[in-house]
Amino acid sequence: xxxxxxxxxxxxxxxxxxxxxxxxxxxxxxxxxxxxxxxxxxxxxxxxxxxxxxxxxxxxxxxxxxxxxxxxxxxxxxxxxxxxxxxxxxxxxxxxxxxxxxxxxxxxxxxxxxxxxxxxxxxxxxxxxxxxxxxxxxxxxxxxxxxxxxxxxxxxxxxxxxxxxxxxxxxxxxxxxxxxxxxxxxxxxxxxxxxxxxxxxxxxxxxxxxxxxxxxxxxxxxxxxxxxxxxxxxxxxxxxxxxxxxxxxxxxxxxxxxxxxxxxxxxxxxxxxxxxxxxxxxxxxxxxxxxxxxxxxxxxxxxxxxxxxxxxxxxxxxxxxxxxxxxxxxxxxxxxxxxxxxxxxxxxxxxxxxxxxxxxxxxxxxxxxxxxxxxxxxxxxxxxxxxxxxxxxxxxxxxxxxxxxxxxxxxxxxxxxxxxxxxxxxxxxxxxxxxxxxxxxxxxxxxxxxxxxxxxxxxxxxxxxxxxxxxxxxxx
Numbered sequence: 001x002x003x004x005x006x007x008x009x010x011x012x013x014x015x016x017x018x019x020x021x022x023x024x025x026x027x028x029x030x031x032x033x034x035x036x037x038x039x040x041x042x043x044x045x046x047x048x049x050x051x052x053x054x055x056x057x058x059x060x061x062x063x064x065x066x067x068x069x070x071x072x073x074x075x076x077x078x079x080x081x082x083x084x085x086x087x088x089x090x091x092x093x094x095x096x097x098x099x100x101x102x103x104x105x106x107x108x109x110x111x112x113x114x115x116x117x118x119x120x121x122x123x124x125x126x127x128x129x130x131x132x133x134x135x136x137x138x139x140x141x142x143x144x145x146x147x148x149x150x151x152x153x154x155x156x157x158x159x160x161x162x163x164x165x166x167x168x169x170x171x172x173x174x175x176x177x178x179x180x181x182x183x184x185x186x187x188x189x190x191x192x193x194x195x196x197x198x199x200x201x202x203x204x205x206x207x208x209x210x211x212x213x214x215x216x217x218x219x220x221x222x223x224x225x226x227x228x229x230x231x232x233x234x235x236x237x238x239x240x241x242x243x244x245x246x247x248x249x250x251x252x253x254x255x256x257x258x259x260x261x262x263x264x265x266x267x268x269x270x271x272x273x274x275x276x277x278x279x280x281x282x283x284x285x286x287x288x289x290x291x292x293x294x295x296x297x298x299x300x301x302x303x304x305x306x307x308x309x310x311x312x313x314x315x316x317x318x319x320x321x322x323x324x325x326x327x328x329x330x331x332x333x334x335x336x337x338x339x340x341x342x343x344x345x346x347x348x349x350x351x352x353x354x355x356x357x358x359x360x361x362x363x364x365x366x367x368x369x370x371x372x373x374x375x376x377x378x379x380x381x382x383x384x385x386x387x388x389x390x391x392x393x394x395x396x397x398x399x400x401x402x403x404x405x406x407x408x409x410x411x412x413x414x415x416x417x418x419x420x421x422x423x424x425x426x427x428x429x430x431x432x433x434x435x436x437x438x439x440x441x442x443x444x445x446x447x448x449x450x451x452x453x454x455x456x457x458x459x460x461x462x463x464x465x466x467x468x469x470x471x472x473x474x475x476x
Contacts, residue, residue, distance in 0.1 A: 041319040044220040048227040050325025066304030074354025082327040085339040085346035088141030097374035097389040123149040137199040137222035183271035184230040184291035200302035230291025232298035248332035256453035258438035265337040364401035369409040426467035
């Protein structure tokens with residue numbers, strides 16, 4: 001088990017962050033007129049498996065009006081990246097403010113309190129500083145992980161996590177050796193028949209309670225969709241015309257990509273009706289994409305309900321809202337589905353933040369990573385920055401989105417370490433003895449969809465050496 005051995009200054013130097021990231025918070029994001037001097041509340045919205053498949057990120061076919069509106073009210077981070085492309089590990093890193101390593105924050109099933117005993121979590125830091133902290137839905141992967149982070153017992157809807165409603169889906173689940181039924185479901189039901197509607201209901205109830213509370217609140221809402229299975233009320237499926245849903249433009253292995261970069265998308269193949277090997281038929285692929293879109297729109301509507309209640313109660317003027325998806329997701333790109341890889345499709349993740357005193361409608365192309373959320377919220381709420389944090393507060397970007405920022409951000413998955421710079425994504429896979437056994441390099445200025453691995457081309461030798469050195473510096 002890994003213990004705290006990282007020098008924060010060393011991390012900052014490796015990432016090209018500079019000494020400015022080491023300072024204590026110097027700005028309080030003032031409430032809008034009428035908000036008083038009370039510290040800002042925080043609405044912390046996590047969306048499982050949400051890639052930037054949203055209208056505000058340029059996907060005009062998507063029906064995501066509430067998240068799009070949220071983006072128009074604050075800052076949209078166009079180049080934000082998760083640390084690990086799998087649920088549990090990504091959340092553990094974000095919520096502790098600590099980077100993943102080869103033996104820490106590895107899998108979907110990770111416990112933050114086991115991988116990093118005694119870690120000060122983001123909600124615990126807020127609780128220690130006078131906030132009432134609440135967890136609804138999927139925040140940590142395990143609801144009882146880091147239990148003392150919360151002022152109340154973490155809450156989740158009761159029932160099997162697959163949340164099937166139709167009898168035929170439940171029947172298929174009983175037949176499946178792994179207890180998984182169909183990969184999608186469209187029941188003609190109300191929104192709160194499925195879990196995410198229940199989570200929105202609970203969030204609305206909580207903000208009504210918190211309106212009467214003297215303490216500021218940190219309310220975390222973890223929505224389950226668009227995680228598999230793609231179950232959503234029928235009316236959200238009906239928002240999209242099946243024949244107009246496009247398949248991936250690059251449903252093939254990138255030229256020159258190593259075997260280490262690819263996987264058999266076992267998460268999806270475990271569901272009934274999904275072939276155990278080979279490509280998906282186009283019709284099935286289109287249905288799955290349709291289901292993903294429907295789930296995005298369904299969760300978007302639930303987020304909109306909570307935001308509307310914040311507005312109705314007059315709480316938005318003194319509430320910071322942060323929305324993030326724990327990692328990206330493949331919808332057939334590179335012949336892949338699910339996450340579990342070091343491509344842009346799995347690592348690029350949405351991040352939207354609104355805060356009192358921030359101009360609406362801002363966007364930034366600065367490189368940011370989920371490790372930065374902990375220090376950013378601390379600074380925006382005028383809390384001290386814990387010494388263990390390894391990210392950099394993006395609070396300055398909230399007021400000046402075009403300022404110079406990080407030279408690189410980092411992600412990893414099992415043996416593969418990735419660095420993303422303004423122009424390149426480079427990944428290398430190492431054995432335990434440190435020997436590199438595979439690598440890939442993509443030039444995003446000419447190949448934004450990562451279709452040709454150029455790591456072995458002689459003209460790129462210097463670039464590969466430079467980026468590999470950055471990764472070594474981070475590991476060391």
